Structures are given as structure tokens and as C-alpha cells.
Amino acid sequence: MSDVPEPHTGWTFVTNHARVLAAIADDRHARIRDIAAYCRLTERAVQKIITDLESDGYLSHTREGRTNTYRIEPGKILRHPAEA
Template identity: 50%
Template sequence: MSEQAGQWHFLTNHARVLVTIARDPGARLRAIAWVCRIIERTAQSIVTDLEQAGYVRRERDGRRMRHLLLCTDGTLRHPTEENVPVRELLDVFTSHDSPR
């Protein structure tokens, strides 16, 4: 891998958090942050962004919070991908998680 290639990423932290939630809706913020290699405060901010945009909803489950995916039939936000359903992105990154 070239030195320049190591300086940018294909996915944003928002996409990583959404994929992590899709893989484990019961994941705690600490786990989401660890998987995405961000700090917990950033994970909290991103989950709030996703909630405000209508992609996820937080729901109390006993003493824990669960994250419910809401907008998988909605589309990605960037104008060049505005016709691509969120579900397609999630399928790419979660399809290998399911037993075959």
C-alpha cells in the first residue's frame, strides 16, 4: 500500500457506526467506539446525528440501550449516491456476518 493511500478512507465514521449498529443493535457505545476506532464521545455524537436524520432510534432495553435501524429503505445522503438505498450499503458489510 502506498503512503498516500494510508492517509484517507473509503468509509466515513458515520457509515462505520451505522454498519456496527446493523451488526449488533445491542452494542454499547463503548463497543461501537472500539470497533470503529473512535472515542466514545465521537460515537455518541454520530449516533445522535444518525438518530436526528432518522436512520436509527435508541430504545431502552432494561438497563441497556438498543439501536433500531429505521431507514434502510432510505437512500444515501451524498448527491452522487442519492438513489442508492442504505440497505445496499449495509448488505455489503453485514452479509458475511450471517450464517450461510
Template identity: 55%
Template structure:
């Protein structure tokens, strides 16, 4: 038997909570279904993550007709003591989309936005 281990390739630097918050910061009107598709998790998991973020004070939402509009709360800090002196907003700025596009809507060659879904 070899002592070599297979590389661990399934982990990422951002948690699903960070990823959901980042995507919401890019598109306040994003649907939970679209977040789930983009993150590669179930809609139920995204609903739980959004609930966690709201309970912790990182996120709020208001109802607009049949849709939710999300708002990332400014001035919030990371939860773990090692990062607790850093604001969440700094992370969101680091990953901000310079074109202001949600990640699931790439630019067309003319620079106009379009929806990938029929």
C-alpha cells in the same frame, strides 16, 4: 527538494458515520464503548455520530433496562446528491457478516461465539 509526496494512507472509503451504522446493523445491542473501540474513536465521538444518525432518520433506539437497543430504519437513502438514489440498506447488505457475528467477537475454532473481554 524532491517533488515526491508521501502516500496518503490515513483515509478510508467509509466514513465513521457509515462504519458506526454498519456495526449497529450487525449488533443492535452493541455498547457505545465497544463501537468506539472498534472504530478507533472516542465514546463521545460515537455518541455524537449516533445522535447525527438518529436526527437524520437512519437510526432509532429503545431502552432495555440499562442498555439501548438500536434499529436501523429501512428505506433510507444516501444524503449526497450523487448517491441519493441508492438505499443505505444496500451498503449494509454489502458488508453484512455472513455468520451474523458482531465484528468484535470472532468465531472460536468450534464455531461458538465468545467475548474477547475478560
């Protein structure tokens, strides 16, 4: 996650929740700070999104020392019927 993408203006197809999930899929040991920089979001926004994803069962984490390791639940059905 060392390569931070250039800023983008205008609308996009992908939601911030999907961006955070994709960033975690790329590196399950990523720090919130790194995810925020990669997704061009605030750390607080990333924390909220991770909380949303965990509370709905799409994501879980385990604590390893001072680091979180995330696990995406692959069998979870997406919320929108068109995406399920």
C-alpha cells in the same frame, strides 16, 4: 464485536458515520464503548454520530433496562445524490 481491528493509518473510503452505522448493523445491542473500540473512535465521538444519525432519521433506539437496542431505518435515502 469482540474482534477489534488493527489500527489503520492514512485515508479511507468510509466515513466515521458509515462505520458506526455498519457496527450497529452487525450488532444492534452493541454498547457505545464497544462501537467506539471497533471503529477506533472515542465514546464521545460515537455518541455524537449516533445523535446525528437519529436526528436525521437513519437510526432510532429503544431502551431495554440499562441497554439500548438500535434500529436502522432501511428505507431512508442517503444524503448525497450519488449515494441515493
